[in-house]
Amino acid sequence: MGSGIIHHYIVEYIGEDHLFMSFYILNIIFGIISYKLGFARELPLLKSIIVYILLIIGMFVITIFNLLGLPITESLIIISLVLAIYRYRMYRERKARQEEE
Numbered sequence: 001m002g003s004g005i006i007h008h009y010i011v012e013y014i015g016e017d018h019l020f021m022s023f024y025i026l027n028i029i030f031g032i033i034s035y036k037l038g039f040a041r042e043l044p045l046l047k048s049i050i051v052y053i054l055l056i057i058g059m060f061v062i063t064i065f066n067l068l069g070l071p072i073t074e075s076l077i078i079i080s081l082v083l084a085i086y087r088y089r090m091y092r093e094r095k096a097r098q099e100e101e
Contacts, residue, residue, distance in 0.1 A: 030076035043097035
């Protein structure tokens with residue numbers, strides 16, 4: 001039913017038996033990476049645990065949309081890459097500013 005590149009790869013190499021869990025794990029991994037790179041603030045331990053639990057629960061719903069043919073995993077991969085590039089550029093700019101001072 002899905003039409004994404006990741007969907008075809010998982011079906012071909014892993015099989016349809018583990019399709020939901022494969023997407024669920026990938027979505028959790030890339031969701032956590034996206035959260036950490038773009039939105040995470042320094043929180044107390046209990047609040048961080050609650051945020052990650054809610055993220056894991058939310059990824060369950062998102063994975064259902066993924067199985068309906070929406071390119072959710074691909075979007076999370078692109079979001080992670082863009083945020084990683086952004087964070088790297090910010091790091092380089094801050095380092096250059098500190099060297100100037």
